[in-house]
Amino acid sequence: MPTQIKICGLSMPETLDAAVDAGASHVGLVHFAKSPRHVTLDDAAKLRRRVPEGVKVVLLTSALQPAELEAAYLAVRPDVIQFHGNETVEWMALVRKLMGVETWRAVGLKERATLDRAQRFVGQVDRVLFDAPAKALPGGNGVAFQWEILDGYEHPMDWALAGGLTPNNVGDAIARTGAPLVDTSSGVETAPGVKDIALIRAFCDAVRAADANP
Numbered sequence: 180m181p182t183q184i185k186i187c188g189l190s191m192p193e194t195l196d197a198a199v200d201a202g203a204s205h206v207g208l209v210h211f212a213k214s215p216r217h218v219t220l221d222d223a224a225k226l227r228r229r230v231p232e233g234v235k236v237v238l239l240t241s242a243l244q245p246a247e248l249e250a251a252y253l254a255v256r257p258d259v260i261q262f263h264g265n266e267t268v269e270w271m272a273l274v275r276k277l278m279g280v281e282t283w284r285a286v287g288l289k290e291r292a293t294l295d296r297a298q299r300f301v302g303q304v305d306r307v308l309f310d311a312p313a314k315a316l317p318g319g320n321g322v323a324f325q326w327e328i329l330d331g332y333e334h335p336m337d338w339a340l341a342g343g344l345t346p347n348n349v350g351d352a353i354a355r356t357g358a359p360l361v362d363t364s365s366g367v368e369t370a371p372g373v374k375d376i377a378l379i380r381a382f383c384d385a386v387r388a389a390d391a392n393p
């Protein structure tokens with residue numbers, strides 16, 4: 180199966196279209212007011228409507244209140260909600276059940292013990308996204324974690340690799356970790372929040388090159 184690609188933090192129609200054209204399987208929209216990639220629900224809904232069937236829309240949120248999350252879901256109708264805040268396992272499982280939406284949990288990885296703790300998400304969310312620990316932002320900081328933390332780990336559920344991935348390092352990341360899905364945001368930007376079409380294409384090309392030369 181080809182490595183799936185998520186281009187995250189898209190906020191403009193041109194770069195969203197470029198990600199779809201370049202072969203992204205997932206496109207991410209950040210709804211978090213402090214982020215340079217924040218999109219309002221109105222803009223997120225407009226962007227969502229541009230995305231063709233077959234490409235999944237991921238809405239990123241952090242610690243929204245239940246009514247806010249429901250409003251976001253109803254406005255955007257994402258395929259996936261990605262959680263970055265202090266949401267409990269029970270709450271994420273309830274969202275998945277009641278909204279019928281795919282749910283992903285971001286997990287900041289600093290040490291192997293965090294992987295063990297992440298096992299509580301098995302059967303409760305659809306995928307865990309391993310990323311560097313939160314810094315100024317809950318995600319999208321352009322920082323890689325030590326990929327060797329994943330060495331020899333038998334993943335008990337679907338997962339994705341994120342954190343500081345770029346067109347230059349994503350091939351090594353796939354070779355090292357065997358990630359089934361890679362996620363980038365800062366690595367395809369020229370400044371925080373400013374996506375670059377050439378970098379988006381280069382990232383997708385690098386993933387396909389890695390798949391072709393395992």
Ligand SMILES: O=C(O)c1ccccc1NCC(=O)[C@H](O)[C@H](O)COP(=O)(O)O
Pocket residue numbers: 187188207209211214215216217239240241263308310316317318319320321322341342343344362363364365366
């Ligand atoms: O991108 C943001 O600003 C953001 C804000 C709040 C929650 C999550 C956010 N981003 C997460 C991502 O874009 C990715 O899932 C992931 O962290 C990769 O980011 P990067 O290291 O920049 O490639």
